Amino acid sequence: MPEGHTVHRLARTLRELLGGERLRVTSPQGRFADGAALLDGRRLVAVEAWGKQLFCAFAPDDAPRGRAARAPGSSDVSSRAGRGAVPGRDDSPGPPDPAGADMLWLRTHLGLYGAWTFTGAPGVADVAHAIGAPRKRIGERETVVRAPAGSSDAEVHVTADDLGSDELGSGARRPGEGWEPPAPRGQVRARLLGRHMVADLTGPAACEVITPAEKHAVTARLGPDPIREGERGHDAERFVARAGRSRVTIGQLLMDQAVIAGVGNIYRAEALFRAGVDPLRPGREVPPSSARALWDDLVVLMRDGARTGAIVTTRPEDRTGPQPPGRLRTRQNTDGTPDAVPADQAFYVYHRDGLPCRACGSPVLLKELAGRNLFWCATCQR
DNA sequence: AATATATGCAAAG
DNA sequence: TTTGCCTATATTT
Numbered sequence: 001m002p003e004g005h006t007v008h009r010l011a012r013t014l015r016e017l018l019g020g021e022r023l024r025v026t027s028p029q030g031r032f033a034d035g036a037a038l039l040d041g042r043r044l045v046a047v048e049a050w051g052k053q054l055f056c057a058f059a060p061d062d063a064p065r066g067r068a069a070r071a072p073g074s075s076d077v078s079s080r081a082g083r084g085a086v087p088g089r090d091d092s093p094g095p096p097d098p099a100g101a102d103m104l105w106l107r108t109h110l111g112l113y114g115a116w117t118f119t120g121a122p123g124v125a126d127v128a129h130a131i132g133a134p135r136k137r138i139g140e141r142e143t144v145v146r147a148p149a150g151s152s153d154a155e156v157h158v159t160a161d162d163l164g165s166d167e168l169g170s171g172a173r174r175p176g177e178g179w180e181p182p183a184p185r186g187q188v189r190a191r192l193l194g195r196h197m198v199a200d201l202t203g204p205a206a207c208e209v210i211t212p213a214e215k216h217a218v219t220a221r222l223g224p225d226p227i228r229e230g231e232r233g234h235d236a237e238r239f240v241a242r243a244g245r246s247r248v249t250i251g252q253l254l255m256d257q258a259v260i261a262g263v264g265n266i267y268r269a270e271a272l273f274r275a276g277v278d279p280l281r282p283g284r285e286v287p288p289s290s291a292r293a294l295w296d297d298l299v300v301l302m303r304d305g306a307r308t309g310a311i312v313t314t315r316p317e318d319r320t321g322p323q324p325p326g327r328l329r330t331r332q333n334t335d336g337t338p339d340a341v342p343a344d345q346a347f348y349v350y351h352r353d354g355l356p357c358r359a360c361g362s363p364v365l366l367k368e369l370a371g372r373n374l375f376w377c378a379t380c381q382r
Numbered sequence: 383a384a385t386a387t388a389t390g391c392a393a394a395g
Numbered sequence: 396t397t398t399g400c401c402t403a404t405a406t407t408t
Contacts (some may be wrong), residue, residue: 003389052390111390113402132389187402203402205390257391264389311389350389371397372390 002110002132004051004262005305008227010116010131011049012306014056017118017197018044022061024193028184028200035209036190038104044192046098051225051261055215056106056192059096098212105215108190111205121179121196131309225261226298227306240291243283250286251279251374254294262302266350269375270313271298273348278381279374312346318358319345349375 002010025039039058046057096103108114115132181198184191190201201207210218223242224235239260243253253259254268263271272279275294277286305311319341348358353366357377367374 006389109390111401112388113390113400115402189401205392205401255390266389268389 002052002114003264003267003302003305003311004049004225004227005302005311006131006309007052007054007110007262008049008306009309010054011047013118013131014044014054014116014192014199015047017120018192018194018199019047020044021194023058024191025058026191026193028188028191032189032207035106035207038209039106042104044194045096045103048098049225050219050228051222051257052109052264053218053222053261054108054110055219056108057096057098058104058106059100060102099216100212103212105210105212106190107206107208107210107215107218108201108204109206111203113203114205115202117185117200117202119182119198119200222257222261223259226295226302227262229299236292236295239295240288243286243291244288246283248283249280249369250277250283250291250294251376252370253283255370255372260295260298263298265372265374266311266313266347267298267301267305269350270311270348271301272376272381274301274313276381278378279369279376310341310346312341314341314345314348314358318348320358349377351375 020043022041022043023039024041025036027033027036041061042058043061044056045059046055048055048057098105110116110132179196181191181193184200186202188200188202189204189207192199192201224232224238226235229235242259243250246253246259248256251268251272254263254271255265268279271294274297275290277290277294283291301311301313349364352364353375355364356362357364357380360377360379362377362379364375364377
């Protein structure tokens with residue numbers, strides 16, 4: 001269920017935790033055995049997200065060595081703030097050419113159910129960490145650390161569980177020394193194993209090894225990605241022009257990865273509400289100023305999502321709904337930041353059908369459109 | 383134990 | 396427009 005923000009977050013995590021390393025690549029489940037054999041022993045030199053697509057570049061081990069290539073606008077593997085340094089890391093300069101003829105790319109797409117699970121050696125990454133489905137992350141538990149009375153905000157602390165005290169939390173050993181990765185859990189399609197970290201991929205819609213040319217063909221079909229805005233220039237104008245000449249509804253255009261990459265069902269519904277745009281209005285009948293506002297808002301919302309790991313679109317003054325009885329539930333993947341918001345106050349319309357609109361009080365509507373649930377307020381969105 | 387659900391997408395009809 | 400697929404988890408029987 002990840003939207004683009006999740007995939008960018010994954011890219012950063014893979015870059016930081018495995019970038020620059022020679023990896024063992026396997027397919028414990030077996031369904032990716034051939035592809036894994038192609039990548040096994042190669043070096044992870046770049047990790048890139050575009051919309052919901054995740055690309056990992058694997059260079060031959062004899063290729064020029066260096067840190068993972070810097071994707072424009074993203075941090076490279078040297079940004080390891082808050083994590084322990086890894087001994088023996090190769091520091092030689094000169095990233096390999098990601099388009100080089102001997103490069104192989106791993107293309108993955110999480111689809112509805114996919115997830116990456118990360119497990120690290122003590123002192124390298126002290127928590128098991130998964131992104132994507134399932135909602136409850138494997139080996140992780142969230143606890144509310146602070147929930148001030150009268151405040152809708154709470155701090156959430158993410159702790160590892162289920163992995164045993166020998167593996168996690170003991171700072172006694174040197175980082176990664178003597179570390180063995182845990183046995184694969186569930187249907188692990190692909191496993192990327194570094195010296196101190198393992199990344200397991202389950203349930204992807206796509207997991208394949210492709211050439212640079214094939215990778216280029218995939219990205220050429222994708223529209224501009226709000227999280228990557230600024231790399232190419234004119235992304236906003238591209239989106240506005242493309243949407244503005246279409247007879248397809250703006251609600252469908254926002255879900256079309258060739259029109260705008262990375263938007264999913266939640267960002268679609270929420271951005272349309274925030275812009276006051278009727279999802280059923282044809283793109284060519286949406287004023288360009290509204291289309292531009294949609295794009296600009298998605299840049300902010302999705303970058304926030306990539307930073308915090310959670311989709312929260314409500315403004316603080318609109319999070320005044322009644323607290324549900326029982327224990328506080330917060331949006332997952334919050335990284336323990338104060339940005340945590342009760343799950344039922346994170347959205348304006350998504351999954352709020354039948355409930356009163358936060359702005360006008362009229363009931364939020366639900367309609368199935370192109371196989372997906374569309375939520376909107378017919379009063380606020382024109 | 384069976385069923386419902388999910389932030390997706392492409393192929394088939 | 397409908398179907399099929401990939402998987403783990405919460406809910407219901």
